[in-house]
Amino acid sequence: MSIAIATRKRAHSASLARLLDNRTVLSVLFLLPALTILLLFLTYPLGLGIWMGFTDARIGRPGIFIGLENYVSLFDDDVFWLSVFNTVFYTVVATIAKFGLGLWLALLLNHAVPFKAVIRAVVLLPYIVPTVLSALAFWWIYDSNFGIISWLLEQIGLVKDRQHYIDFLGVPWNARWSLIVANVWRGIPFVAICLLAGLQTISPSLYEAAALDGANAWERFRYVTVPMLMPILAVVLTFSVLFTFTDFQLVYAITRGGPLNTTHLMATLAFQRAIPGGDLGQGAAISTAMIPFLIGATLLSYYGLQRRKWQQGGADD
């Protein structure tokens, strides 16, 4: 009796074990948690968002299909076009500055300098710390009455007195540049540390060979460093463009789109229209309008720089 139960139990657990050793069953089982979460909270909302752009959904009321009405009203909306301009301007200028300075920092760190590990750790801090909290520090630094930059300028003698302090966040162009500086400050570490990892894989013998062939410092950089760095540069650039273009936190924390809606990025405008404004349909339409830009920017930076690898049908593994 007891033997029979034991055998049946063993047979049962053996068949379970066999089932779990079946590759197909196990693959499905293993992929289930990740795919469930991604399909439910990523793919579905992505589709829902595009759909919502064609409805007049408001908070507390599901919308009905209204065709292109949201897009038509956005087309005549100056604030929307200004936010598109701001987003493109912000992305282009900040990305160029981040990569210029980031590459410079990476090249500096690639020298044999004392305390290199410590410096590298410290340099990455702006990237680690919550963006909103460092943005608050920038807000305080840019303060129109007690900002430290204004005070320093006064000490140097560039600004006469408190009446002539630079209003960093109160004038549209000042505010745009201030936001870009904060974004560059936060973005440099990521670019620098990634590029440094790329630089460290370049063999010093390549530089020696180039030097023996008579290449000067600039030529060594141009014909050895840059081509060797290209693959990693393409990936870092793609990520950087993507995250700068969709940035929300810095602008929301420092200016909230002000003064007078002149510094909105598309993401902050979508938020303002959808959540405090209650117009979910139009917010979703603004978000959806970002997608073509994103795809374009991603393809451009990725394929533009990785041309060689791509043309050879390089391994995408």
Next chain:
Amino acid sequence: MTEAVSTALADSTGMKYLETLPRRVVTVYVPLVLFVIILLFPFYWMGVTTFKPNDELYNYSDHNPFWISSPTLQNIRKLLFETDYPQWLLNTMTIAVCATALSIFASVLAAYAITRLRFRGAQTIGLLIFLAYLVPPSILFIPLAILVYGMGIYDTNWALILTYPTFLIPFCTWLLMGYFRSIPYELEECALIDGATRIQILWKITLPLAVPGLISAGIFAFTLSWNEFIYALAFLSSTEQKTVPVGVLTELVEGDVYHWGSLMAGALLGSLPVAIFYSFFVEHYVSSLTGAVKE
């Protein structure tokens, strides 16, 4: 020149001999020091403001703004005892830990299936998961808010614990796939021959070997969840449910009067946990950051 060449032969680090010390100071050390000062200044400013009493804070003519004459803990005391700050810290911690655990669990299984089980379409699934990483939260938060509301988890910790994995899982899966690939397949074959099941192999062979990868993925996921802002802003509304970044920005800013002392104290205390956490795992952090990019 011959002298330079002979030192170069002795020196294995390449062409360092071409640089004289004064040249190095100008081209390397000075710019490097400037970079470090600029990158760290906002944190210094945060710290100085936190411990300044109000009369020093707004009086630059009598006090040097870069230093504190009479440090005070007033701002921190106000933050900890007169606001919901401790509650926000607790919320952020809970959400970050749960979201990280959930993401690591799902990512380990997915990464193992993609790299080791070799089912049909594994490459495609891997690529799709990577593409999921490229979908930014700022185009998802509006429909997600509807979804979260519909599920009845709006304004709870669950709203964030369940949505943060959308950006954590793609990242962690991609990172762990790299680690799993670096583990020799022969080890698993040996175990298979010895009669181990797939699950035993994953649990007793692959995972112990992938511990550095797990730590990297874990700390990265933890910091990303700690720093997340837009979902927390959109999916939470009551004061006691907020996370630190949202709480500091929306609750401590009262009208037009900015209490910079307590604001900076809030920013400093909210940054310290991640900074300390990071300082313990710098190497893992750097390797996960660069590893994910190189993949």
